[in-house]
Amino acid sequence: MDSIKEIVKNYLLEEFVNESETGPVTDSLPLLSSGILDSISALQLVEFLEKTYEFEFQAQEVDQDNLDTLVKIEAFVQSKIAA
Amino acid sequence: MEHLSEILPKAVSHFADCNALLEPSGLTWTYRQLAERSDRLRSILEAHALTSGDRIGLVLPKRADTVAAILAILAMKAAYIPIDAQAPMSRNAYILQDSQVKAVFLDPSLTASFLSATTQKWTIVASEEALFDLLVRTSAPEEPATFPADLAYMLYTSGSTGLPKGVLITHRNALAFVAWSATCFAITEKDVLTSIAPFHFDLSIFDLFVGLSSGACLVLIDQKGAKNPLLLSSLIATHKVSVLYATPTLLKLILHYGKPSRYDHSSLRIVLFAGEVFALDALKQLKALWTQPTFYNLYGPTETNVVTWQKVPDSLDQLSEAIPIGGPCPFALCRLWGLEGFLPEVPGQKGELIVSGESVAQGYLNLPEKTREAFLHIDGKIWYKTGDVVAINANGAYVFIGRKDRMVKRRGYRIELAEVERALLQHPDIHEAAVLAVQDAKGDIRLQAYIHGKENSSEMTFLAMKMYCNSNLPKYMLPDSFIFVASLPKTSSHKVDYQQLKKRSNA
Numbered sequence: 001m002d003s004i005k006e007i008v009k010n011y012l013l014e015e016f017v018n019e020s021e022t023g024p025v026t027d028s029l030p031l032l033s034s035g036i037l038d039s040i041s042a043l044q045l046v047e048f049l050e051k052t053y054e055f056e057f058q059a060q061e062v063d064q065d066n067l068d069t070l071v072k073i074e075a076f077v078q079s080k081i082a083a
Numbered sequence: 084m085e086h087l088s089e090i091l092p093k094a095v096s097h098f099a100d101c102n103a104l105l106e107p108s109g110l111t112w113t114y115r116q117l118a119e120r121s122d123r124l125r126s127i128l129e130a131h132a133l134t135s136g137d138r139i140g141l142v143l144p145k146r147a148d149t150v151a152a153i154l155a156i157l158a159m160k161a162a163y164i165p166i167d168a169q170a171p172m173s174r175n176a177y178i179l180q181d182s183q184v185k186a187v188f189l190d191p192s193l194t195a196s197f198l199s200a201t202t203q204k205w206t207i208v209a210s211e212e213a214l215f216d217l218l219v220r221t222s223a224p225e226e227p228a229t230f231p232a233d234l235a236y237m238l239y240t241s242g243s244t245g246l247p248k249g250v251l252i253t254h255r256n257a258l259a260f261v262a263w264s265a266t267c268f269a270i271t272e273k274d275v276l277t278s279i280a281p282f283h284f285d286l287s288i289f290d291l292f293v294g295l296s297s298g299a300c301l302v303l304i305d306q307k308g309a310k311n312p313l314l315l316s317s318l319i320a321t322h323k324v325s326v327l328y329a330t331p332t333l334l335k336l337i338l339h340y341g342k343p344s345r346y347d348h349s350s351l352r353i354v355l356f357a358g359e360v361f362a363l364d365a366l367k368q369l370k371a372l373w374t375q376p377t378f379y380n381l382y383g384p385t386e387t388n389v390v391t392w393q394k395v396p397d398s399l400d401q402l403s404e405a406i407p408i409g410g411p412c413p414f415a416l417c418r419l420w421g422l423e424g425f426l427p428e429v430p431g432q433k434g435e436l437i438v439s440g441e442s443v444a445q446g447y448l449n450l451p452e453k454t455r456e457a458f459l460h461i462d463g464k465i466w467y468k469t470g471d472v473v474a475i476n477a478n479g480a481y482v483f484i485g486r487k488d489r490m491v492k493r494r495g496y497r498i499e500l501a502e503v504e505r506a507l508l509q510h511p512d513i514h515e516a517a518v519l520a521v522q523d524a525k526g527d528i529r530l531q532a533y534i535h536g537k538e539n540s541s542e543m544t545f546l547a548m549k550m551y552c553n554s555n556l557p558k559y560m561l562p563d564s565f566i567f568v569a570s571l572p573k574t575s576s577h578k579v580d581y582q583q584l585k586k587r588s589n590a
Binding site for chain 1: 307310311312313314316317336339340544545546549550552553558561563564565
């Protein structure tokens with residue numbers, strides 16, 4: 001089964017990110033703080049994560065600290081699924 | 084009322100124990116507490132020889148203490164200059180220098196970067212941990228400017244020369260709009276308003292002064308919160324917000340991403356929107372969701388504040404185009420302007436909207452030529468040329484058609500494309516740059532930057548450009564895409580040929 005990071009990466013490549021522009025999407029590539037994803041794309045990502053992994057973001061969790069890189073996204077999703 | 088400083092004492096005399104301000108963190112201040120804090124800040128300012136007629140900058144996040152600082156500045160008959168704490172410091176240092184502020188409240192985390200960005204001499208005279216550093220300028224301004232005697236505040240908007248320009252607003256200008264809206268929307272001490280727009284954006288004038296002059300409670304939402312529709316949606320429910328004022332972009336985000344079905348929004352009484360056109364489909368969806376409040380479209384550039392308004396009809400079924408910007412507020416005169424002067428005010432007529440009346444600003448600071456071009460003196464009145472092309476519909480209302488120039492609106496913010504180009508041109512490896520605004524399939528504005536790099540320059544990439552722009556421009560001005568070209572098309576007079584670029588972009 002694909003890891004969370006791979007699933008999210010594929011989603012980003014399909015929806016928002018063109019690797020010929022950004023360079024390869026690595027685990028630590030900053031997505032929000034670099035401006036690659038704008039605030040609206042980030043909200044779409046939140047929606048995607050909620051649907052895919054069947055949990056709900058609390059208002060204060062929609063934050064760069066949880067969403068800036070693939071590593072952070074995976075860690076956050078894992079903490080939510082485990083809860 | 085003649086002065087914005089009269090608002091707080093009047094509110095305290097009627098509503099001392101009512102809640103004035105509320106932060107999502109839980110902090111709540113009554114009007115009495117707000118007045119006490121404002122008096123304390125005023126005495127700090129006065130202790131450092133700041134006085135009436137001075138200008139004082141604020142580079143602070145949005146919180147109760149920032150409101151107290153604004154009211155303290157107004158109380159001593161000085162003017163406040165609100166500045167985006169998240170914008171690049173180079174831009175902010177320029178604004179603080181241009182506006183010739185004598186003092187500035189800085190978020191303590193920004194003090195070091197300000198001191199290294201400024202070319203003037205400053206001394207830290209007061210600090211309150213985690214709230215602010217107060218800095219006073221100790222060097223004289225290079226060329227002292229003249230300011231209107233009753234200046235209340237200055238708002239900086241994107242400038243076509245590439246540098247932001249300061250709009251001079253007097254107390255009389257501000258109060259014309261404030262007094263009208265408090266009455267028109269019947270705001271009372273029972274209302275709960277949101278402050279979503281940042282204080283450097285003109286929508287904040289309504290939030291701050293209409294709410295406080297009516298004894299209402301203001302829920303302060305910082306810039307991070309204003310981008311989080313889920314948080315906004317929950318705050319409306321938790322604090323029983325009754326009056327909401329926001330851009331259509333943000334209202335659409337609440338609709339699509341705020342999970343409004345999860346929350347009780349039945350406290351909403353009035354929804355005001357401004358800053359851009361509200362697409363009819365999205366407005367219909369929002370009205371289907373929020374059936375109880377009355378919706379209004381407000382229109383006006385920073386230079387005039389709101390000058391036209393339109394109540395949104397209860398049913399939108401008969402409509403086929405976006406809600407008009409409506410008719411003039413009672414304090415404003417609006418006319419259509421063409422090459423030959425005023426145009427007849429008849430249905431079907433199209434022209435540039437030109438505005439006179441008490442709310443019209445005193446011009447731009449230090450920009451006499453720009454002021455002369457935009458503020459016309461006709462028959463003893465000052466008329467501001469908005470640059471917005473409008474048409475008169477069959478009901479006599481103004482309908483927004485588009486812009487005359489290279490200014491675009493994105494998420495309600497004004498962007499002069501030339502300001503984005505100027506920032507790009509300051510990159511050491513960029514030879515030429517041109518920025519286009521194009522609408523995507525959803526109707527959103529996207530900025531495309533065409534870049535011609537210098538010979539032998541290091542490799543330029545999308546990511547490098549994004550990061551560079553991120554540290555040199557406010558977020559809403561960042562280009563969405565970068566197109567690297569070997570040259571830019573030129574007109575016969577050797578200027579960038581934007582029409583050719585547009586064709587290329589459509590191809």
